[in-house]
Amino acid sequence: MSAFKPVRFVDVHLEGDFWRERLETVLTRTIPSQHIQLSAHGILEALTLPNPPPPLRFPRNHHNFTVQVFWDSDVGKWIEAASYALSHRRDADIESKIEDITDKLERAQAPDGYVNCWYLQREPDKRWTNLRDNHELYNLGHLLEGGIAYFLATGRRRLLGILERYVEHVRTTFGPGPNQKRGYCGHQEIELALIRLYHLTGERKHLDLASYFINERGRQPHYFDEEARRRDEDPKDFWAKSYEYNQSHMPVREQTKVVGHAVRAMYMYTAMADLAAVLKDDSLKRTLEVLWADVISSKMYITSGLGPAEANEGFTEDYDLPNETAYAETCASVALIFWAQRMLHLDLSGKYADVMEQALFNGALTGLARDGQHYFYSNPLESDGRHSRWAWHHCPCCTMNSSRLVASVGSYFLSRSDEAIAFHLYGGISATVRLAGGQVALREVSAYPWSGDIRIEVKPETPFAFDLKLRIPGWTRNATASVNGTPVSVEQGTKDGYLTIARRWQAGDVVALELPMPAQRIYAHPAVRMDVGRVALKRGPLVYCVEEADNPGGPVQRLKLPRQSTVKPERRADLFGGIVTLTADATRLQDNGWQNTLYRSDPPAETPTTVTALPYYLWANRGAGSMLVWLPES
């Protein structure tokens, strides 16, 4: 196993235009507006205990479930996102808001350490009676991630302390001991949060508890069966029918297929990969490699969207990737980034970095509108114009997943080992990385993802030898590189998608990397029945789509792209602060002569037109209109 580790988000600064714009938007608009929404929707108020609970805003559905049980997690994710924001720029107002939440949690905390505002307020005698459905440990996981981020950004430890006391209660409650519950959470999240806590504190007990939750999952007798019986329910009445839904259908090491709820799966794999790295657990690593191959080779949209079905918010059959009805929850793409990054730390391989980048630019970014205050929960690859961004959602999980990802995106650019620095992403950052031989200041300058011209300044505090590893994306061909103007053979120096430049570096060294970024036509495996006869357009890491705003004259579904047509990149300073569009000669189906006719034996006439495609992540920012990723190819 490679010994690569993440570079913390506080050590990476975003300088490139692309990410500065997103970051500024998140800092100035998303984080404050999310606090307003959390307040307006009663989510913050629900933290105030004791408090006569108001009527449910979201009455229990026919599965006896209300989204309000995981409101604590929404607060935790907002704290995490806000804390990442604070690491870029301190903000007294935001900090006082987090302190206020901390006050509430402190008051709410039970003498034994338990903190769950739903249960404490409404059903204090029912805590830990429905791990399958009610997200208690999931909530703790997100609060814990928030508490850790807040501590890292500000040095304040009070919130984290509350949560550490809660973790101690959880450790007492769950485990294989005679007076413990052999349970685990229906929605994975606590596991990866505990590993974060381990990395922060170095306390082995947190790693052990995460391991316990992962290892116990899916064992027989099944905890969720027993728990249901204790509630006087028949386990067979589980609304999702199968424990595949929460990946507890079998012990995790026996799993070979990616199934069930997509976000749960991704959070679990993230924790498993963390454990595999820390514990050097080859059985977990091999399991993850099988699961990775399964999802990447048969279950992922070209946009990195995961989980086609709304019914289980998750996976169905291999190659079942409907476009217009794609669920592809934003959270799942964000979580895929988490998992991919962890896989990179098990094996520094471009196959993981390619997917991480694909998910970042086409999955996660899509979830957040340009204005920073509107969102996508599901991410279809086709729309008749009815799919639009919303200002809030009754299940607001995706909103804060978008903001915490953008505010911490720097942490996905680099990894380090004792003797090497690896660049996974490009786009304009500066960072300080400590290696065994000393500290290295780095500056990467580029207009990525619009251009593949990259310049990296390497500045060790004193000259010393280490490896600089530069990702050569899977989508490029004939990349070139040089150090201080002297060419480096990319072909010979690249293994598993990374070009290694080993030398004694000294201040003033400059690496130039050129990643050709032509427009590409992409085809899907012929088993993806929805995409037969269709083509998608990509350039660099970006998947493109055709939107009505750039192609007026009717629904974009009437466009056809001839295979012979040349697809040309075009710089457009007038769009979204400057982007690259793709244009090509195409045809448009005409509806003249079709009045009152639904079917006929003459095909519709086609007239020449130019099709303009823009990056998928930018769609639905200019009002309602049709959109299409997979174009019929003629």
Next chain:
Amino acid sequence: MSAFKPVRFVDVHLEGDFWRERLETVLTRTIPSQHIQLSAHGILEALTLPNPPPPLRFPRNHHNFTVQVFWDSDVGKWIEAASYALSHRRDADIESKIEDITDKLERAQAPDGYVNCWYLQREPDKRWTNLRDNHELYNLGHLLEGGIAYFLATGRRRLLGILERYVEHVRTTFGPGPNQKRGYCGHQEIELALIRLYHLTGERKHLDLASYFINERGRQPHYFDEEARRRDEDPKDFWAKSYEYNQSHMPVREQTKVVGHAVRAMYMYTAMADLAAVLKDDSLKRTLEVLWADVISSKMYITSGLGPAEANEGFTEDYDLPNETAYAETCASVALIFWAQRMLHLDLSGKYADVMEQALFNGALTGLARDGQHYFYSNPLESDGRHSRWAWHHCPCCTMNSSRLVASVGSYFLSRSDEAIAFHLYGGISATVRLAGGQVALREVSAYPWSGDIRIEVKPETPFAFDLKLRIPGWTRNATASVNGTPVSVEQGTKDGYLTIARRWQAGDVVALELPMPAQRIYAHPAVRMDVGRVALKRGPLVYCVEEADNPGGPVQRLKLPRQSTVKPERRADLFGGIVTLTADATRLQDNGWQNTLYRSDPPAETPTTVTALPYYLWANRGAGSMLVWLPES
């Protein structure tokens, strides 16, 4: 208005192979097996009163609804189907079963005439409290249609008498009077049944009650609002959100768009057309013409399927016709046949007959398996192999709609006025029709729908003049005709899709009609985004599909049909007792080189193949496999 009227099913005999096979299957297998299923599923048992009601087989769902409330209707529809069967061949066993049901209904009937086994058994004090959801009048409608058919087939009037007493109770209960409920049924059906009763008995009061229900529908203050408040419910909590669901969102004459639950809509339009004909109500007729144009021009699958969405079992947006997820309930296509026939009696126009035929061969027939004992409820136009026929359904409405349609299909072949006989369908029948000038025996001989060569023997009891009107289907070109060998100009003699041959007919006259039936490529309006770049195949009235059984080697979704490829009809004696398939040179996408690859920049290789299509109504009779109606055209 034309004065055309139906020819009753008892006066038309099926002689052609195509319909004899279906009829024999329904008589010998479907009707008996449906009785067994009704018994096995507790539906017949539920008629036995008084009876301690067993636990619900279908517990109330989260809308507080159980399908058991309309079990009476399933019994009514079975009686109707069985009675049509008896008109072809009496059967003492079937008749004793209907008598047994009659005994039960007679015992169940309340002193005031009310008969609804659900309410009488379980909630006797709640009758008429939830017309919106609970189908009481709908049940009566279907029982009434059954009672009428049974009387016509056997002369037995006991069942009909029970139902007539129930109708009297309904007449007392509903209406504009001071002590009456101004209600109507959430699921239309009673209206068309009452008109049937009017036609049978000549009693104007039944027509008036049907008129009342139609005219009251959608008026303000809204009955379903008031009724909900009487149940202490907020009318806004109606689960379907809008009264469009049951077409009571506005008075019927103000409706211009086909909306909501497809079967309810079709049953209502059928009754409206009946009323328009009897009452010479031009406002109703004009409304129906607008609604007809709306559904036909933007909301009907090529198979005649109606209602793309499962959520409301009904209509969505114009041109929203997804193929794989098409709901297209069998009942809706059956009901479209009812409506189209009624429209024919308002205006003898081929546009109605074309749709009636299309719905018959591609919608209604599809719902019944070759074995006569398996069914389709929804009728997608594409399948990955997971959509299969079932032996019964928790909501068995479609099963008896299929059988009653096939057993009475003769009644859709012909209409008559005082001086004319109109042929709408062909396929081998004999019939006796009474005109003002006397009785006419007819014999139509053809291998339709496999061949368009039709021979009609016309035999008036004495020679007299009348018009013979022969439908020239919209799908044919260059039809030819002759009388006793003398050519008749089809072009000059055809108006609105009917060729009129006016002469003094005498026994021995023979008409020959030749309807050329080439294979056709059909394209959808370019606004049907799902079908852009795709083509469907038709021949005569039959829509074809490509099924894996005839095209082994992987999913049929990997086939592409070049536009230049000639589509050839081929007689296949080996398939389903002899059918015509369509074959063409095509290509198949290959997946070699795609292992572990979901997306790539090279398109899949294509290899030449021959594609074989078979009539859509025959699909899914040879085990699980993929199916496709709309093929990608290259």
